[in-house]
Amino acid sequence: MRRLHKNIATLVLGCCLYALTPVSPLTAGPFIKINGIEPESDSHGIKVSLSVKNSDNTNIDDLNEDNLSLFEDGYKVNYVKVLNISDTADFLYLVFSLDSSRSMNRPLIVKLKRAARDLVNSANPRDKIAIYRFNSDIILMNNFTNSRSELLSNIDKIETHGKQTLLYNSIYDSVDLISRETGTRKAVIVFTDGKDEGSSVRPQDIISFAVEKSTPIYFICLKKTPAIIALSRIAKLTGGKLIYNPSPEHITGMYKTILKHIKNQYIIKYQSGLKPDGKKHQIEVRLKYDTLRDRDISYFHFGKKGWNLQLPGIMEIILILLILVLIALIVVIVLFLLRGPDRSLMKKESQIDRAQNIPLDYLHSIDTDEQERISKQDTFSLKNPDYAYTRAWLVQKDGPEIGKKFPIYWDEVTLGRDEQNTIVIKDTAVSPSHSKIKRIKDTYMLFDLVSDNGTFLNGNKLLRPKGLYDWDEIKIGRTLFLFRGSKSNS
Numbered sequence: 001m002r003r004l005h006k007n008i009a010t011l012v013l014g015c016c017l018y019a020l021t022p023v024s025p026l027t028a029g030p031f032i033k034i035n036g037i038e039p040e041s042d043s044h045g046i047k048v049s050l051s052v053k054n055s056d057n058t059n060i061d062d063l064n065e066d067n068l069s070l071f072e073d074g075y076k077v078n079y080v081k082v083l084n085i086s087d088t089a090d091f092l093y094l095v096f097s098l099d100s101s102r103s104m105n106r107p108l109i110v111k112l113k114r115a116a117r118d119l120v121n122s123a124n125p126r127d128k129i130a131i132y133r134f135n136s137d138i139i140l141m142n143n144f145t146n147s148r149s150e151l152l153s154n155i156d157k158i159e160t161h162g163k164q165t166l167l168y169n170s171i172y173d174s175v176d177l178i179s180r181e182t183g184t185r186k187a188v189i190v191f192t193d194g195k196d197e198g199s200s201v202r203p204q205d206i207i208s209f210a211v212e213k214s215t216p217i218y219f220i221c222l223k224k225t226p227a228i229i230a231l232s233r234i235a236k237l238t239g240g241k242l243i244y245n246p247s248p249e250h251i252t253g254m255y256k257t258i259l260k261h262i263k264n265q266y267i268i269k270y271q272s273g274l275k276p277d278g279k280k281h282q283i284e285v286r287l288k289y290d291t292l293r294d295r296d297i298s299y300f301h302f303g304k305k306g307w308n309l310q311l312p313g314i315m316e317i318i319l320i321l322l323i324l325v326l327i328a329l330i331v332v333i334v335l336f337l338l339r340g341p342d343r344s345l346m347k348k349e350s351q352i353d354r355a356q357n358i359p360l361d362y363l364h365s366i367d368t369d370e371q372e373r374i375s376k377q378d379t380f381s382l383k384n385p386d387y388a389y390t391r392a393w394l395v396q397k398d399g400p401e402i403g404k405k406f407p408i409y410w411d412e413v414t415l416g417r418d419e420q421n422t423i424v425i426k427d428t429a430v431s432p433s434h435s436k437i438k439r440i441k442d443t444y445m446l447f448d449l450v451s452d453n454g455t456f457l458n459g460n461k462l463l464r465p466k467g468l469y470d471w472d473e474i475k476i477g478r479t480l481f482l483f484r485g486s487k488s489n490s
Contacts, residue, residue: 031428032287035214035265037300039272046072048268050285050296051214053239063266063287070268071284080270091126092185093144095174099192100158101135101165104222109160111222112191115246116155119189120148122255130177131155134170135162136198144181167192168199171206171217171234179213185265187240189218189254194227203230204450207237211453214265216240218254237452276302296478388442389470389485399479400426406481411439415476416449429453429477437468444468444485453477 031053038047048070052063063082070077096116104112120129128144131154141154167190174188188210210217216239219231224244235242243250274281281302286295394406406423413422418432425434431451438445448455448462455462456475468474472483 032285032294032296033214034283034285034296034298037283037298039276039300039302044272044274044276046270046272046283046300048270048283048285049214049265050268051265052287067288068266068268069286069288070270071282071286072272072274073282074284075273077270077273080268083267083269091124091128091146092187093178093181094123094127094129094186095132095178095188096129097132097134097170097174097188097190097192098155098158099135099165099167099190100133100160101162101195101197102160103165103193103195104160106160108193108222109158111245113155113158115220115222116191117152119255120151120155130174132170132174132177133158134166135160136164136166137162138166138170138173140177164198165195166199167194167196168201168203168206172201172209175206175210175213175215175217178215187216187218189220190231191220191222192231193223194221194225194231196227203234204452206234207452208454210234210238218242220246220254272302274302278302294478388487389444390442390487392437392439392444392468392483392485394423394474395482395484397473397480397482408437408439408444413437414449416451425476425479427477427479430479431477434476435462435474438465444483446474451476 033051035049035051038049039045040047065080065082068080068082070080096119098112098116100109123129125148126146128146129151130144131141131151133139133141141157142150145151171188171190174190178186178188206217217234218240219235219242221228221231221242221244228242228244232242234240241254243254246254268285278301280299282297282299284295284297287293392408394408396402396404396406410422414433414436415421415423415425415430416432416434417425417427417430421433431449431453433449434451435449435455436447438447444467445465446455446457446462446468447465457466457468458473459475468483468485470483470485474481474483
């Protein structure tokens with residue numbers, strides 16, 4: 001018994017010492033995300049904007065060419081320049097979304113106006129601010145301007161009216177408005193009591209859209225209600241913040257927080273070796289920070305310059321003839337497609353194309369299964385046989401366990417970060433319950449379980465359940481799976 005007590009005491013002491021051990025903020029990060037790719041019109045210059053942060057949202061403000069590597073269509077670019085956005089621009093783009101619904105009584109409206117004026121006065125004179133007011137309608141009172149007199153005048157005009165509170169719709173419109181601006185230093189600030197009535201979008205829609213557009217959302221809540229929980233989640237998942245019943249000091253602190261968020265954003269500039277062919281090209285950025293690694297991939301079109309139609313008469317005629325020939329060729333191709341080409345041939349060609357993109361390190365492991373499937377007689381018949389399989393499995397194409405094979409034995413398989421899932425994905429970008437694959441009459445259907453970052457099928461975000469086809473690519477967080485289906489029982 002004494003030995004047992006001694007062992008327990010030792011265990012407790014060890015846990016306490018472990019808890020007191022300082023942990024580096026980078027142990028669960030950093031994370032990198034490509035926000036946009038912008039080819040320069042007059043040269044081969046490419047500008048890639050990205051955000052980098054730790055899991056605790058602390059800044060990483062010392063990245064340089066030694067920490068980041070860029071690959072263009074799989075080839076490393078040797079000469080790149082890394083710039084912090086805080087060093088490349090000297091003003092912010094802000095959107096104010098002001099609640100003027102009936103739930104905002106006179107004292108709340110007074111608080112709202114005071115908070116909005118305080119934020120305008122604390123902002124940099126060069127900051128450009130747009131103002132929405134919302135109730136049953138959403139009205140853009142002014143587009144982006146740095147005129148303090150115009151901004152303060154519009155704030156003073158706010159009065160309560162309307163029967164509904166289109167809070168979520170207003171936030172969505174604010175993100176859409178600011179996403180059209182070329183500036184990368186931006187944020188949406190919502191002044192509200194937290195109540196929503198009649199909106200057609202959900203908090204999850206706002207989160208997905210704001211994350212896609214790399215736009216943080218901040219909330220100044222003037223009244224403590226249960227709705228604050230939903231707003232706090234939106235703020236947290238988009239990189240923003242929520243404050244309640246603000247004082248002038250809180251407003252100043254929020255502005256400093258926005259500036260701090262900007263320090264997590266960088267721009268990479270380089271000269272592309274590609275020709276402006278109008279085709280789709282891949283950009284991959286790899287992060288190497290201390291002992292930690294992360295990467296992100298995005299795509300862009302490197303377009304050709306437009307044609308000069310001010311040609312001599314003979315050249316115009318030749319150009320018109322070429323256009324007519326092209327139209328005739330398109331008509332012939334369309335007629336051919338309408339005849340219904342051999343689908344089995346199309347299927348084989350699609351499989352070959354997809355196979356070319358599979359890493360060689362695990363292609364061999366699944367080649368045997370594929371050969372067996374092809375060699376056996378296909379006697380399976382359903383209403384849609386292209387989606388019908390007697391067995392299926394997933395192969396991890398990219399992620400923590402690349403090449404690992406996950407057989408789908410059950411009629412319903414869940415995927416997520418939580419240990420309770422059928423397939424556990426060790427990826428911080430994956431939700432606890434992210435997606436599921438359900439077998440319905442030998443057709444495997446893919447569902448998104450309202451995940452934070454969405455589920456992608458062949459590069460497209462999954463908006464509704466879809467049937468899976470052999471060689472389909474499923475992206476969950478930063479992890480990429482290859483769906484394989486077989487019509488043989490062996």
